[in-house]
Amino acid sequence: MYFESVSDALLMDGHGGFVWSAYLLTALVLTLILLGPRIKERKILARLKAEQRRNNTPVQGGEVESNAPGS
Amino acid sequence: MWSFFHKLGSPPWLYAISGTLLRWLLPLTLVTLLVALFWGVLYTAPDFRQGNSYRIIYIHVPAAVVALAGYYVMALAGAVSLIWKMKMADVAMKACAPVGAALTFIALLTGAIWGKPTWGTWWVWDARITSMLILLFLYLGVVALYEAYDNKAAASKACAVLSLVGMVNIPIIYKSVDWWYSLHQPASIKFTGESSIDPSMLYPLLLSIVAFYGVFTCALLMNMRTEILTREARTGWVSRLFEPGRS
Numbered sequence: 119m120y121f122e123s124v125s126d127a128l129l130m131d132g133h134g135g136f137v138w139s140a141y142l143l144t145a146l147v148l149t150l151i152l153l154g155p156r157i158k159e160r161k162i163l164a165r166l167k168a169e170q171r172r173n174n175t176p177v178q179g180g181e182v183e184s185n186a187p188g189s
Numbered sequence: 190m191w192s193f194f195h196k197l198g199s200p201p202w203l204y205a206i207s208g209t210l211l212r213w214l215l216p217l218t219l220v221t222l223l224v225a226l227f228w229g230v231l232y233t234a235p236d237f238r239q240g241n242s243y244r245i246i247y248i249h250v251p252a253a254v255v256a257l258a259g260y261y262v263m264a265l266a267g268a269v270s271l272i273w274k275m276k277m278a279d280v281a282m283k284a285c286a287p288v289g290a291a292l293t294f295i296a297l298l299t300g301a302i303w304g305k306p307t308w309g310t311w312w313v314w315d316a317r318i319t320s321m322l323i324l325l326f327l328y329l330g331v332v333a334l335y336e337a338y339d340n341k342a343a344a345s346k347a348c349a350v351l352s353l354v355g356m357v358n359i360p361i362i363y364k365s366v367d368w369w370y371s372l373h374q375p376a377s378i379k380f381t382g383e384s385s386i387d388p389s390m391l392y393p394l395l396l397s398i399v400a401f402y403g404v405f406t407c408a409l410l411m412n413m414r415t416e417i418l419t420r421e422a423r424t425g426w427v428s429r430l431f432e433p434g435r436s
Contacts, residue, residue, distance in 0.1 A: 119231055127231060130241035133306055137244045140302040141230070144248045144295050148222075148404060151291045152215075155411035162418045167431045 198277050200417045201426040207410040214410075218403030225397035233390050245303040247394055251401035253296035256324065257362060259289035259405055263331070264356050267349030277413075279345040280420070282352065283335055284412035288405055290328035297321055308372050316365035317373040320358055327355040 121127035128134050196202045229247030236243035263285035269278035300318065301311045312318070331348045338344030366375045377386040378394070386394070421427050 120234060121231060130244070131235075133241040133244075136242055136302050136306050137230070140245045140248060140299040141226070143298055143302075144252070147291050147295050151288055151408045152404065152411070155408065155415050158415045159411065159418065162415060162422070163430070166418070166422055166427065170428055170431055 198275050200277065200421050200424075203277055204414060204417050207414055211407060211410055214403060215407050218400055218407055221396060221403060222400035225393050225400050229390075229393040229397060233393060236390075239307055242303060242306040245299050246390075247397045249296060249299040249303060250394060251398040252292045252299065253321065254398055255401040255405045256289055256292035256296055256321075257359060258402070259285055259292060259409075260324065260327070260352075260355070260359060262409070263289060263328075264352045267352040270345055271349040271353075276420075277417075279349075280413050280416045281409070282331070282345070282348060284409050284416055286328050286331040286335075286348075288408040288412065290325060290332065291408075292401070292405065293321060293325040293328060297325065304372075313372055315373055316369040317362065320362040320365050323358050324355075324362065327351070327358065330355075 119127075121130075128138070130137055226247055230244050233244070235241045263282050266278045266282035266285065269275050270282055297318070300321075304313070305311050331352055334348050334351060335344050338347065366373050378391065418427065
C-alpha cells in the first residue's frame with residue numbers, strides 16, 4: 119500500500135475529492151449498464167411466462183431463424 | 190467456419206451461448222476490475238508532476254479506449270446488417286450504442302474531473318475532447334434514431350448508415366493529440382517504440398483496460414439478450430424456455 123493510513127488514502131494530498139468522486143461516478147454508470155439489461159431481461163421473461171400461463175396453449179410450430187441450417 | 194457464421198445468425202443459439210458465456214465472463218470481469226482499480230488507486234506511487242490526481246488514469250484511459258473500440262464493433266455490425274441484412278448484426282449494433290455512450294460519458298466525465306486539479310479547468314474545447322464529445326453524440330444519435338422510426342427495417346438501415354459515416358471521427362480522435370497541440374497529453378502507451386509510462390503504473394492500467402473490455406462485452410451481450418427476447422417473443426423457442434423442468 120502506498121498510503122500510510124486510511125485518511126491519507128481518502129485525502130490524497132488534496133486530490134482525494136477529485137479521484138474518489140471520479141471513481142464513484144464511474145462505479146455508478148458501470149452498475150447502471152450492467153444491472154439495467156439484467157433487470158429488463160427478468161421483466162420480459164416474467165411477462166412472457168405469465169402470458170403463457172394465462173393462455174395455456176402452446177405456441178404453434180417451432181419456428182427458428184430461417185437462415186440457421188441444422189439448428 | 191461457415192456453420193459458425195450461420196449459428197451467429199440464429200437467435201436461439203445466440204441466446205443460449207451468451208447465457209453460458211455471461212455466467213463466467215461477468216464474475217471474472219468484476220474481479221479483474223476490482224483488482225486493477227485497487228492496485229492502481231492504492232498500490233502505485235503518485236505521478237511526479239501531477240501528484241495523486243493522475244490516479245484517475247485507471248478509469249479514464251480504459252473507458253476512452255473501449256469507447257473507441259466499441260464504435261468499431263457498432264460500425265462493423267452496422268455494415269454487416271446493411272450488406273447481408275443479418276438480423277443479429279442489427280441486434281448487436283443496437284445493443285452497442287448505449288454501452289458505448291456510457292463509456293464515452295465516463296471518459297469525458299473523469300477527464301473533466303482530472304482536468305480541474307491538473308489544468309485548472311473542467312473543460313476546454315480542444316480537439317481531443319471535442320471529438321470525444323462528437324463520439325458521444327454519435328452513440329446517442331444511434332439510440333435516438335432507432336426510437337424515432339416505427340419501421341424497424343428503416344431504423345436499422347438509417348442507424349447503420351449513421352454509424353458508418355461516423356467512422357470518420359475515429360481517426361480524428363486518435364490523431365487529435367498529435368495534429369493539434371493542446372492541453373491534452375499525447376498517448377503514453379505505444380505499440381511501437383518505448384512507452385513513456387513506468388511499468389509499475391502500466392500493468393494496473395493494462396489490467397484495467399482488459400476489465401473494461403470485459404464490461405463492454407458483458408453489457409453488450411446482456412443488451413442483445415433482451416433485444417432478442419423482445420423481437421422473438423412470439424416464436425416457439427422462446428415459449429419453450431418456460432417448459433417444465435427448464436425453469
